[in-house]
Amino acid sequence: MAGKKVLIVYAHQEPRSFNGSLKRVAVEELNRQGCAVTVSDLYAMDFEPRATRKDIAGVLCNPDFFRYGVEAYEACKKRSLTSDIIDEQKKVQEADLVIFQFPLYWFSVPAILKGWMDRVLCQGFAFDVPGFYDSGFLKDKLALLSLTTGGMAEMYTKTGVSGDFRYFLWPLQHGTLHFCGFKILAPQISFAPEIASEEERKEMVASWAQRLKTIWKEEPILLHLHLPPLFQLTHHQILFHVCLSFHLNLHPLRASLIRRSLRAIVFKF
């Protein structure tokens, strides 16, 4: 949508990779819409992932007992964080939507992107206490994880060896992004591009570009922590509450089936 600002935080070493293609078509499609797109290409920037005292440009509160969180919080308030962190924070601050583009490493983001989260989303910038989850400082922004996996889709199901993909998304979508207030758009997961055919890879890239055409009309997914006891449920009309500890983006039919099933569930352990 014309006028919107998008930050793509991109973590892949190879421009010609599948992740590189997903990043490229996103930039193209969003530019076509008139969005202002900024890309943080973390490997190209040789982005520092380690959270150390080098992140504090000014004087430390307590140089004899270094507490990273405390020092970063104070430095944030005094505008004395190191410049690479401030640069990224400015990009986040200006963005309406932040897209994270990465290959899944160990059920999570690559360390270089984890370091971006550890260092950029510091207390005082992204949240405070109080001032987290729904009142996190980035609550007027959208976030979207676009990731590729090594494993096939069927491995990331409830009965698959790796469990439902929503499980590994929890620390990222809830524990990190939602904690900072972000509204979360449904993840874009491209399963196993390395073992897909060239045609299938092209389809995955095309479907991402296609989705982006209407991205500004999407509603955030709802993140829920627990299945409420049955008595609560019967007083709720909100179907999404059925999700046990995870965020679902339910099809209405599926939600209706679940609602019916739940009437028979005694759930308390």
Next chain:
Amino acid sequence: MAGKKVLIVYAHQEPRSFNGSLKRVAVEELNRQGCAVTVSDLYAMDFEPRATRKDIAGVLCNPDFFRYGVEAYEACKKRSLTSDIIDEQKKVQEADLVIFQFPLYWFSVPAILKGWMDRVLCQGFAFDVPGFYDSGFLKDKLALLSLTTGGMAEMYTKTGVSGDFRYFLWPLQHGTLHFCGFKILAPQISFAPEIASEEERKEMVASWAQRLKTIWKEEPILLHLHLPPLFQLTHHQILFHVCLSFHLNLHPLRASLIRRSLRAIVFKF
């Protein structure tokens, strides 16, 4: 236990920190038992977290299209990974037990430790395809996460704002360590030491030291992916199967209560 080898992968910037104390008492107690203890002090080592082509000491298979996973796998087979990775792999290879000591950063490990996982636990060393999960290459070893949190224990419960702590452990315990074959000992979680009293902190450190006295008698926790349908459950005598997608270390009483509750559950959605 005399003769056992332990690797502690330690990720805190400050030796005088609470994490530093937990690391120190672990070294002391395990030494007292006659174990050989090695510590990888990641910040002190300025350990590299970024997975880049610098990790390949030899010639790349395809310098024009860099695939980290493929190149690391081939380099591992040819013994041409960079020396800091090989050094860590040797330490893991020799260890009977690997303890990870870290403060929770964004529901996960700090980036410097994520980088250790990304780079050290490469294909060919820690797993292969096939050769993962129960047949992962590190299947004769134990792993244990010892971590501190910022939030209080009640935040990390099913009804707490951050959800059950087992949810954020999933990508680490199942997706990473179990994938490599490790048997997982119950996590040691020290909740919110920063807001605890000095006495409470001492108690937490002491209870960790106390636990380590009998650590070699502990049974690994069982990791389960899904709640089997009811008909399966009734044929099972194994109580641990009640866990929905997560690993539990259940008290027998709790397990018994759950077994009884489950008789009433219709679970299929």
